[in-house]
Amino acid sequence: MFRAEDISVTIRKRQLLKNIDFTCKKGEVTALIGPNGAGKTTLLKAISGDIPFEGKVTLHESNITDYSAKDLAKIKAVLLQKSNLQFDFKVNEVTMMGRYPYFSHTPSQNDHKIANYYTNYLSLSDHVEQVHISLSGGEQQRNHFARVLAQLDSNSLLPKLLLLDEPLNNLDIKYQYQFMEMIKEFADKGNSVIVVMHDLNMTAEFANQVVLLKNGKLQALGTPEEVYTTQILEGCYEIPVHIQPHPFKNHPMVLFNLQNNNLDNVSEEIYQLVK
Amino acid sequence: MNRKQRNIILLLVLAVILTVFVSSGLGAVSISVKSTFSVLLKAVGIDVWEHTNEESLVFWLIRFPRVLFALVIGGCLAVTGASMQGLFRNPLADPSIIGISGGSAMSAAIFIVLGGGLLFSIPIIGELSLSIVAFFGALATTAVVFVISIKRGNSDVSTMLLAGIAINALAAAVTGFLTYLANDEQLRDLTFWTLGSLGGATWNKLAILSLIVVVPIVQLIRHSKSLNALALGEDEAAHLGVNVAKLKRMIVIHTAIIMGTTVSFCGIIGFIGLVVPHILRIAGGAGNHFVLLGSLFGGMFILLFSDTIARTIAAPTEIPIGVITALVGAPVFLSLLVSKKINH
Numbered sequence: 001m002f003r004a005e006d007i008s009v010t011i012r013k014r015q016l017l018k019n020i021d022f023t024c025k026k027g028e029v030t031a032l033i034g035p036n037g038a039g040k041t042t043l044l045k046a047i048s049g050d051i052p053f054e055g056k057v058t059l060h061e062s063n064i065t066d067y068s069a070k071d072l073a074k075i076k077a078v079l080l081q082k083s084n085l086q087f088d089f090k091v092n093e094v095t096m097m098g099r100y101p102y103f104s105h106t107p108s109q110n111d112h113k114i115a116n117y118y119t120n121y122l123s124l125s126d127h128v129e130q131v132h133i134s135l136s137g138g139e140q141q142r143n144h145f146a147r148v149l150a151q152l153d154s155n156s157l158l159p160k161l162l163l164l165d166e167p168l169n170n171l172d173i174k175y176q177y178q179f180m181e182m183i184k185e186f187a188d189k190g191n192s193v194i195v196v197m198h199d200l201n202m203t204a205e206f207a208n209q210v211v212l213l214k215n216g217k218l219q220a221l222g223t224p225e226e227v228y229t230t231q232i233l234e235g236c237y238e239i240p241v242h243i244q245p246h247p248f249k250n251h252p253m254v255l256f257n258l259q260n261n262n263l264d265n266v267s268e269e270i271y272q273l274v275k
Numbered sequence: 276m277n278r279k280q281r282n283i284i285l286l287l288v289l290a291v292i293l294t295v296f297v298s299s300g301l302g303a304v305s306i307s308v309k310s311t312f313s314v315l316l317k318a319v320g321i322d323v324w325e326h327t328n329e330e331s332l333v334f335w336l337i338r339f340p341r342v343l344f345a346l347v348i349g350g351c352l353a354v355t356g357a358s359m360q361g362l363f364r365n366p367l368a369d370p371s372i373i374g375i376s377g378g379s380a381m382s383a384a385i386f387i388v389l390g391g392g393l394l395f396s397i398p399i400i401g402e403l404s405l406s407i408v409a410f411f412g413a414l415a416t417t418a419v420v421f422v423i424s425i426k427r428g429n430s431d432v433s434t435m436l437l438a439g440i441a442i443n444a445l446a447a448a449v450t451g452f453l454t455y456l457a458n459d460e461q462l463r464d465l466t467f468w469t470l471g472s473l474g475g476a477t478w479n480k481l482a483i484l485s486l487i488v489v490v491p492i493v494q495l496i497r498h499s500k501s502l503n504a505l506a507l508g509e510d511e512a513a514h515l516g517v518n519v520a521k522l523k524r525m526i527v528i529h530t531a532i533i534m535g536t537t538v539s540f541c542g543i544i545g546f547i548g549l550v551v552p553h554i555l556r557i558a559g560g561a562g563n564h565f566v567l568l569g570s571l572f573g574g575m576f577i578l579l580f581s582d583t584i585a586r587t588i589a590a591p592t593e594i595p596i597g598v599i600t601a602l603v604g605a606p607v608f609l610s611l612l613v614s615k616k617i618n619h
Contacts, residue, residue, distance in 0.1 A: 050510045052427075073516030086364040086506050087561035093503070100504050100515040106276075106564065144411070151515065 001025055001193050002161050003199040007055035009046050016042045017216045024192045026159040031197045031207035035237055038213040040196045041165055048078040048163050073101040075158050077148040081165040087133045094143050095119045098150035114153050118146040137170035164195040180206045228252045280565040287572035296341050304333045320585035333334040345579040351488055351537045353574025355530045356548025357566050358495045361502035369548040370534040373439045374416035377446035379538045380468045382412025384453040387464045406539035413535035416442050421527050429520045470595030471542035473582050480540055485535045487613045491529035499563035544597050546604040547574055557611050
């Protein structure tokens with residue numbers, strides 16, 4: 001089980017996050033949502049250890065800083081928003097980088113097997129010999145996803161933690177769904193996933209828990225059904241929201257009523273003019 | 276490593292062996308490959324073929340130490356070049372970027388021009404005094420660059436790069452000023468530093484050089500796996516379990532030791548550290564286990580090949596080795612760049 005207690009982040013005297021508390025149980029997908037600048041990525045970076053923070057992050061009842069780097073890498077993996085790989089590494093070599101914590105100098109037969117498995121799992125088998133940076137943005141993203149999944153494929157009995165920062169960027173709708181289903185499948189095996197999301201409906205469909213942030217503060221925490229109310233979402237995103245049950249799935253659906261809002265403003269102006 | 280990469284390394288090893296025999300034979304006294312074999316076999320107690328006493332003397336006293344010297348230094352140049360490129364995540368990096376060559380040239384210039392005659396009188400150290408000064412000059416400048424780059428206990432690579440540029444400029448200014456002050460003889464000695472030469476090869480120097488560099492070279496090659504992870508970026512590498520701060524420190528210290536030593540014995544030899552790893556990446560891929568191991572043998576081959584040309588093409592005079600490495604390296608490099616452009 002993952003727990004973030006009282007997380008605050010201050011960078012260059014600017015407080016970016018203030019007293020954030022949440023828990024992600026095993027088998028659950030927790031989505032971090034909120035408008036731009038809310039602190040979603042900052043929170044993910046803090047709990048993944050990339051930036052200094054105040055507060056405490058525990059994984060399986062131990063402080064995350066108590067793990068050795070190698071041991072932690074076997075149970076926690078992070079997929080950052082933008083990866084800037086240098087040099088002409090091939091697709092299978094990039095997936096193999098995920099096996100770093102498992103071999104000392106050269107990858108074992110088992111490492112090769114696992115790397116190949118995840119390259120195929122992300123439908124990249126036709127690109128194995130291709131150079132990673134020659135791939136399209138979406139293909140690169142799939143390659144990195146294969147890498148982090150390969151990283152967490154260990155025989156450790158501890159549940160794994162996967163942290164993802166806007167993983168759906170660059171993906172077409174088919175792969176967005178495929179990604180989310182893979183994330184769900186990974187969590188269903190008893191692991192925890194914390195993912196920064198933009199798409200509220202995708203979040204409602206796949207997340208068990210939603211952490212809604214605004215201006216570095218926690219606005220709401222709960223299931224999508226609990227958090228997705230007109231009052232909460234309008235307060236956060238500052239645009240008119242309409243919430244209704246999804247026509248053929250069992251979760252709320254959010255519609256943004258931006259156009260009508262503009263029309264209202266326009267008609268108000270006309271009304272004022274006429275008056 | 277895949278099969279292609281293994282074949283490239285095998286090919287380089289064969290090229291090194293072949294060049295050793297050819298290079299040993301070429302010079303004022305020519306020694307046939309058969310005689311070279313014979314001299315070498317005699318050393319291990321097998322006496323099959325004939326060779327003259329003169330051939331044996333020239334081989335053991337002049338040729339072979341210089342050939343081995345070229346091999347060790349070539350390997351050092353290319354492996355440190357590859358490591359620096361991995362550390363800076365940039366194919367244009369080489370050890371001079373962290374102030375090694377600038378610092379050693381500056382301290383050598385101070386020593387040559389402003390005297391240091393005191394040290395010459397001490398036995399053993401006297402012969403090596405210039406090398407010792409240059410070595411510590413290299414280490415000191417690297418230390419300054421490294422310390423400046425540290426932020427919150429972790430060295431910041433882009434600050435390191437900028438500090439290196441500034442320190443190199445400062446060192447170049449001091450060296451330039453001393454060149455202006457130098458007399459003719461001092462100028463000749465200074466030229467040695469900027470163009471490099473393997474002419475000073477002796478068994479003593481070879482032994483000292485090899486003893487110092489062998490552990491750092493092995494260490495750099497052993498960390499190739501971490502360099503692969505570092506190619507993803509520092510944060511990603513840390514998420515994979517790499518101790519990034521320790522890795523960077525390890526690479527900088529080992530590179531400074533290796534390059535400080537080679538530069539102090541043979542001056543600044545450019546281009547090999549830059550070009551050899553690059554050629555290997557184009558030929559066999561970016562995996563650092565291959566690039567570093569390939570650089571070891573590739574650097575050996577290219578430097579020995581260049582040195583053989585440098586000392587034979589205008590015999591009895593010697594052309595500075597730096598001139599040859601650039602003359603051989605630059606066209607090969609350019610042709611690779613052009614062919615890569617066409618293939619894309």
